[in-house]
Amino acid sequence: MQTNSSRWSGHALYLLIMAMLLSGVYFAGQKIDYSWHWERLWPYIVNTESQDIVAITDGTALVDESGQLTIQPDFGGDPQVVQRYDTLVSRNGDLIFQGDTIARIDGWRFGPIAQGLWVTIKISFISLIFAVLLGIIFGLMRVAHGQVWRNLALTYVEVIRGTPLLVQIFIVYFFIGTVFDLDRFTAGVAALSIFTGAYVAEIVRAGIQSVPVGQMEAARSLGMNYAQAMLYVIMPQAIKRTLPPLAGQFINLIKDSSLVSVISITDLTKAGREVVSGSFAPFEVWFTVAALYLLVTGGLSWMIQRLEKRLAASD
């Protein structure tokens, strides 16, 4: 049994090693010929710059007493009325050409990195749901009595596990996507779900087979049919056993979702690439992108650990 003092000295040693590692990284970063500009990153995460309001027609600017700005077209047509703005750029009576900035509005919107993060979360979450559905269906087929079901499920698992995800994404997008007229996002979700589903199927199969045979016999001898026995007796036990490997698979799914950037889905990774070319701050961007992935995967494993603890009530 570990004593309290040895645990605390262990923690202290850990903090020391981590501090040394991080300061090593920091000083290495200072030594190289690279000027760090973390502040350049902010506009790409949350953009607080004021937005331009541009004229949509040629005309004359009219500002009335209440402050309402109207662009009166010179040659007829509907006037452009701007009610909300924070700074006025044009003055009363100015001659305005189409495309001129006439006012600015303050506010904020998400930058490309935040939008990319949202796409990554969205694509991972939707794929996760379909992957679990596919995994349960094919996992059940793997242990079904009919040989045809077992063969079909085995083929799916072997084909998907035996080919690279990148190639599958290309095939789904260019071939299946063309046949069924899928948009990029749907194709990305399909490729990720089919890929992860194969692994989930194997995890589900292993989970079902890890439940002792006696459980199925006890359920059947009470008069339950196969489906009831699976649903109420086998699966609840199997799911509990499969949570740790499933958590690993879901984390892989989130990381694998970075590959969909190859079919031009602007996820976190692709957003990172775009921001690098706009900000000239590659190190900062990639560190930030990595940290954001870590945040998402960390959140997911925390949730699954909570679930495991709740299910451990019967142990």
Added chain:
Amino acid sequence: MTDINETVKPLPLIQAKQVNKVFANGCHALKDVSLDIFPGEVVVIIGPSGSGKSTFLRTLNQLESISSGHILLDQVDLTDSRTDINKVRADVGMVFQAFNLFPHKTALGNVMLAPLKVQRQSKAEAQQTARDLLTRVGLADRFNNYPSRLSGGQQQRVAIARSLAMKPKALLFDEPTSALDPEMVGEVLDVMKELAKEGMTMVVVTHEMGFAREVADRVVFMEDGELVLEETPERFFDSHHPRLQRFLGQVL
């Protein structure tokens, strides 16, 4: 049906006729086993391990399919493909050597599950039945315990309550005390004796000779997949059948 005895004797509840079982590996586990079990009867099956007694018991609710022969419950042929086997199984409870309680359910949950899902009882009704049954097997203070928090003897009593919840016509016991610590055997046997006294039809595979002598209406000896001897306890234990004598010499 022309036999005069048929009219005076009640019809058997369970009938095994010329049952044969050959496993996929070629092992001939049951050879022409025939046995009638009448309502309210306690039949104890004994025999050396590998004699086919457990296999025979498991064919009675078709957990084990048979290669040839017939199993009849209340005159319904279980080997007939038109028979709804799930309905039959609900009428024949089974108690296992390894208890096989559902580990993710409490004692109450274990007893309630089948009445809720198979018989579609209301939750209140199923819970009331489960409470009564658990009280009857002496576990009134263990309703909300998970199996992992129960001793072997307590688990086996929950398992008996669980099969009773389906109000079965007969109960099959597959070596119910073999996995128990010696001090817990008694509590399970007591519950079984109580059931026998209340008139439950029971088929029991066991090594408990005391139970066979005391409770059984008939004792059956099996060896090498054959039903060797079938007698009342008094005549059974006095029998001079050489194969039985050899077996009893080993276990007693």
